[in-house]
Amino acid sequence: MATEYLTASMPGVFYRRPGPDDPSFVEVGDEVSEGDTVGLVGVMKNFHEITAPRDGTVTDILVENESEIEAGRELIELTTDD
């Protein structure tokens, strides 16, 4: 078991869902595959996808939907089998 944190590479607003009326990309306990989108950061009128770097389980979501975040902020805790 290894734990890693997915961080934002830009400041902006963190979105947990693709649109206001859509379900969240992920919830705690969800299994994700490498490349899956787990959140968005909106800045300069563009949305940037936060993707899972490898297969694993979401074990914590550290930032609320639509929170203002700084670059480098830890957003999601991912636990992997290796």
Place this chain on the structure above:
Amino acid sequence: MIDVLDGGISTTVQDLGRFGHYHIGVPPSGAMDRFSHEVANALVGNEPDAATLEMTYAGADLRFDEECVVALAGAPMPARLDGEDVPMHEAVRVDAGQELETEFTTEGARTYLAVSGGVDVPEVMGSRSTYTLVGIGGHEGRTLEAGDALSTGENGASPDAVVGNSAPEAHLRDFGKGDALRIVVGLCDYRLTDESREELCDVGWTVTPEADRVGYRLEGPELEFVEREQPFGAGTDPSNVVDVGYPIGSIQLPQKPIVLMRDAVTGGGYATVGTVISADRDLLAQRRTHETVHFESVTVEEALDARRARREALDAIRDALER
């Protein structure tokens, strides 16, 4: 050639801008922080107007096909050339085949990468600057993406002479987060109530996440307009005036203030209540989303002095470097 391995968040080719087309609605575009753009160019022996890469928040990853000299200036951005740290504000030799990896800025918003000879893209209306809204200039009129390849020019400087050039700290500008940005009040500040006019330079304004090359949208208290009868030719909104030209850096008030930047519309019918002076637009361009901005009212005379001081600082940097 320079191969783009990763474009970063928003990386564009910019020079000092396109001039003479403002009246037909073509904004100048060009480097948002002109000071840092010029410093980057000076370090590698380029002319001030050579095209650089403007990298916003998170930079690009690049592979250089041939030997050249590069320099980073502006917002501090961690970068490695084949694993070796690349310092800010210093000219660094790049060997053919080397890769530059950049991370996100630790403060400020925009970092300029100059390469000896400048980035060579076709000139459009007299400039290599990218104007993404219309898709002209720069590389295909857009932000850079993985797979793009850029040509570079020649600047005649000897790499051996310029490598190791470093900009004297004393003349570099501090992004001094607390510094007020100087504005010249006008043209339509008469539309504001006395209280709101005071408030403009009294309160802190927060940079919103929408702030970009077009405009810096700010969040703060609601500013109030004087009651009036709608003049002929103006729109119905209290913030509407009969069309005016918008100076670059002007603070327009649809409701919340927007400071119009280098890719903005050049005229229209919103009241503009002040203009950020040219010397301080560089600083505004380095403010990040969520940061606070204060305005300070100055006279045109003071604005001209500030512009002179900025020019002298650039000259001092250039004079300190090998060519």
